[in-house]
Amino acid sequence: MKIGTAKQSYGADEAIFKTDTQRVWFAILLAILVLYPFIASGYWMFLAVLVMINIISTTGLNILTGYTGQVSLGHAAFMALGAYTVAFLDGRHDTPVLLNLVAAGSMAAAIGVLVGLPSLRIKGLYLAIATLAAAVILGFVFLNWTSVTGGIRGLNVPTAKIFGFELATAETLYWLVMPITVLAVLLARNLFRTRVGRAFIAIRDRDISAEIIGISLLQYKLTSFALSSFYAGVAGGLWAYLFRVVRPESFPAEASIFYLAAVIVGGAGTIIGGIFGATFMTLVPELLKLSAQLVTPWWPDASIYIAPIRLIVFGLLIVGFLIFEPMGLAEIWRRIRRFFALWPFRT
Amino acid sequence: MERWAQLDWIDLVETSLAGLGTGSLMALTGVAFVVIYKATRVINLAIGEMMMIGAFVFYGFAAGFQLPFWLALPLTLLVSAVVGGVIERTMIRPLLKDNPVSVFMVTIGLTSILIGMVELIWTAEPRRLPEFLPQAPIFIGEALVPAKTGYSFLIAAAGIAVMLLVFAFWRGGVALRATATDRAAASSVGINVPGVFAFSWMVAAMVAALAGVLVGSVGGISSSMGLFGLSVFVVVIVGGLDSIVGALIAGLFIGWLEAMVGRLFGGEFKLLATFSILLLVLVVRPYGLFGTHEIERL
Amino acid sequence: MRKEDTTARPVAARLEVENLSLQFGGVKALDGVSLDVAPGSITALIGPNGAGKTSAFNAISGFYKPKTGTVRLDGVDITAVPARSRAKLGLARTFQNIALFRGMTVLDNIKLGRHAHLKSNVLDALFYYGRARREEMQLREEIERDVIDFLELDHIRNVPVAILPYGLQKKVELARALAMRPRILMLDEPVAGMNREETEDMARAILDVRDEWGVTVLLVEHDMGMVMDISDHICVLNFGRRIAAGTPAEVRSNEDVIRAYLGSAAEAPRVEAA
Structure with a gap:
């Protein structure tokens, strides 16, 4: 059990990991991430990479929606932008992977700023509809700008090559995606230790008084849109390297709702919530598939019902968490930690 | 362009009439949306899916149980009202005191649940509704209007007229308007506010179901027909979220616009056109053409 | 002094x-x-x-x-x-109906008061390096000394504003205005x-x-x-x-x-x- 910690300086109090225990846990987590490929293979590696890509994207949406309070129904469109950018650059010009990813993020960020512009005049739900409109328009561009996007057939993506290594499989791609994910999450965490992050939260909580204390809504809303889309763009770029083909239907409207659900279920406005949410929501369909396989001997048609059941479960998760646990999995996690911090004494 | 080669006046008039037909259905669905928004300030993103549920329930009664139209439709409206009430009671009311964004997200979850349920029961296959409207085409001057389009326009118009009358004169409609203006005041003069909320969802579900049946009778039904709701959002935002008249006018306009754009440029440009209009309206006049402009209080 | x-x-x-x-x-x-x-x-x-x-x-x-x-x-x-x-x-002001950021702690609310005086940008912030780190440290020190001590808010600095009683919220709003x-x-x-x-x-x-x-x-x-x-x-x-x-x-x-x-x-x- 642990009662409290005495800090010697404000610096220690402002650190990401405030106690030795936390630092140890983080080291253990990193060790697991490094060791994972040596114990897992095949499908489990694929899943791990997919989870991490979704963590990056969800963290991005969390910055915009969870922290800044601007609901976006078009997040997947920014992933698509990133994916197309990577496919275009690597496919046509054979540019280096890291450059492509930065370009994917920047491309998405630039369009993100454009889409964010209406947020200066319109708020909340109107803005959500505007992002939906932007996503529809982007989808139209992907489908019809055939010379660049390949139209309905889409674009094939070459294997990611980095320092002479071909990252053709999930096993190898892991070593690209994992460090980027860790970096993306840590950067996001840093953001909310500073004035920029505080400004985001202030805009979410009360935009009028944010303005009175000197926060430029224009600057920070657009910054939030840019960052969020940058994350989505990078995630989309990695997605392209994983699936090796990008089509207009690769990122449908439901994908945007998937990320929104991940933010809600994980816990809006907490970094760890984004991680939990993305992981959980990515694994739910897998769990459903697994249980369908288990019951197939008794119920041969089970696999037909996976798709609709998945939709229902998604919907119920969104609704259920909003009603019963609005702070999401992050809050459940906090309660568990609190329980063990005081264990064996009851609280 | 080849598309424009055989364009003549009759063609344009027929396209316009067809567009107004679709527009009337958008307007009707828009009215369902507005009723909910007026009473509860909830932006219901699942309006298209509520429409879809109505259409499938009707399909169940008319095709599944082989009931005649005059029986299937009232039963559909009844079931839809129950569904609307259940949604309000279980998902919306627990969150009404929270911020509007939560409720909005709940309706997103609701879309997913409704689509899943329809696919679970009826699969994702598109289906056709049994014919129940007269088949002879209507001629307006020389222009031909397909029978289904014409009759569904008339039914939709009747539906909207009923809603307008209800809001203007009937006691329940007045209570709804009072609640929309000021919840606390409405409750203090003895209006049962939770009752009004539930009632508005039930009415909206019935109106949406009627729209669903009509949309389905023209174009068939499928689990993705809720996408019709996308155009409906454009309609209600252009018209103003809390204005039935706005939904009516904007519905007809957007329906007409989509038809014309589809005819002149091709179907894939329809959504592009409507959503561009949407962005324009959002930026220039966010509260819509007929909506109430709410002044922000400190 | x-x-x-x-x-x-x-x-x-x-x-x-x-x-x-x-x-x-x-x-x-x-x-x-x-x-x-x-x-x-x-x-x-x-x-x-x-x-x-x-x-x-x-x-x-x-x-x-x-x-x-x-x-x-x-x-x-x-x-x-x-x-x-x-x-x-x-020019700093408080509001009739408290206009604090309810989701944030007292400390973060007060820090926000100084927002306009700080300079670090997004890149500094993401990497929490150089200017951002320096500014944040200095800000924390100043606020602790000049505002939190002064108005005796030490015991609640890490408490979310939303759960504070009314009188204290008003005081935190004053603190935030002072931080400006x-x-x-x-x-x-x-x-x-x-x-x-x-x-x-x-x-x-x-x-x-x-x-x-x-x-x-x-x-x-x-x-x-x-x-x-x-x-x-x-x-x-x-x-x-x-x-x-x-x-x-x-x-x-x-x-x-x-x-x-x-x-x-x-x-x-x-x-x-x-």
Whole structure:
């Protein structure tokens, strides 16, 4: 059990990991991430990479929606932008992977700023509809700008090559995606230790008084849109390297709702919530598939019902968490930690 | 362009009439949306899916149980009202005191649940509704209007007229308007506010179901027909979220616009056109053409 | 006591409001109001409900665009300066209905007060390196020393604002305004809804702030006891016009003021408990 910690300086109090225990846990987590490929293979590696890509994207949406309070129904469109950018650059010009990813993020960020512009005049739900409109328009561009996007057939993506290594499989791609994910999450965490992050939260909580204390809504809303889309763009770029083909239907409207659900279920406005949410929501369909396989001997048609059941479960998760646990999995996690911090004494 | 080669006046008039037909259905669905928004300030993103549920329930009664139209439709409206009430009671009311964004997200979850349920029961296959409207085409001057389009326009118009009358004169409609203006005041003069909320969802579900049946009778039904709701959002935002008249006018306009754009440029440009209009309206006049402009209080 | 580093307290500002008019639709909220707030003074703006006090506040802080009139800070015309830029000029305000960021801790709320004075950008922030790190550390130190200690908020610094009692929330809002290093502090009903004890606590805090920080204070308040106790100068509004101004003693004996508050039924139907 642990009662409290005495800090010697404000610096220690402002650190990401405030106690030795936390630092140890983080080291253990990193060790697991490094060791994972040596114990897992095949499908489990694929899943791990997919989870991490979704963590990056969800963290991005969390910055915009969870922290800044601007609901976006078009997040997947920014992933698509990133994916197309990577496919275009690597496919046509054979540019280096890291450059492509930065370009994917920047491309998405630039369009993100454009889409964010209406947020200066319109708020909340109107803005959500505007992002939906932007996503529809982007989808139209992907489908019809055939010379660049390949139209309905889409674009094939070459294997990611980095320092002479071909990252053709999930096993190898892991070593690209994992460090980027860790970096993306840590950067996001840093953001909310500073004035920029505080400004985001202030805009979410009360935009009028944010303005009175000197926060430029224009600057920070657009910054939030840019960052969020940058994350989505990078995630989309990695997605392209994983699936090796990008089509207009690769990122449908439901994908945007998937990320929104991940933010809600994980816990809006907490970094760890984004991680939990993305992981959980990515694994739910897998769990459903697994249980369908288990019951197939008794119920041969089970696999037909996976798709609709998945939709229902998604919907119920969104609704259920909003009603019963609005702070999401992050809050459940906090309660568990609190329980063990005081264990064996009851609280 | 080849598309424009055989364009003549009759063609344009027929396209316009067809567009107004679709527009009337958008307007009707828009009215369902507005009723909910007026009473509860909830932006219901699942309006298209509520429409879809109505259409499938009707399909169940008319095709599944082989009931005649005059029986299937009232039963559909009844079931839809129950569904609307259940949604309000279980998902919306627990969150009404929270911020509007939560409720909005709940309706997103609701879309997913409704689509899943329809696919679970009826699969994702598109289906056709049994014919129940007269088949002879209507001629307006020389222009031909397909029978289904014409009759569904008339039914939709009747539906909207009923809603307008209800809001203007009937006691329940007045209570709804009072609640929309000021919840606390409405409750203090003895209006049962939770009752009004539930009632508005039930009415909206019935109106949406009627729209669903009509949309389905023209174009068939499928689990993705809720996408019709996308155009409906454009309609209600252009018209103003809390204005039935706005939904009516904007519905007809957007329906007409989509038809014309589809005819002149091709179907894939329809959504592009409507959503561009949407962005324009959002930026220039966010509260819509007929909506109430709410002044922000400190 | 004053140190000559970044913590040097700002110099009190003079605020001059001239001929301010404001209209909502057909309603005149303010009609040619003038007001002179001397540097380092505590000036109160009082008047019955609907007299236009909060409208005047909003116009001075740049939230409403006045129809006519000018607002000058130390002789500089700031009428056209947008609200968010006034923070940097040293104009800080609190709100009638507490306008804190409810999801954040007391400490973060107070830190936000200094937002306009900090410079680190997104890239600094993401990497928490160099400027961002330096600024954040310095900010934390200053706030702990100048604001949290000063207003005795040590025990609640990591508590989310939403769960604090009303009186403390008002105090945190004052703290946030102080963190803005104001030269003039505008308080909108700082003690509304407080009990006797909380009111006295807040009144003391306001006097301390003026004395120790040397800022000018302009406040709107209904609590006449408190206003008369701490104000140097009082300006009385009624129906959007200034009907009197002067020391507490002068105002108290002014005929127009008495009439406005007690009301001859026909003219001023709203009676305010003074």
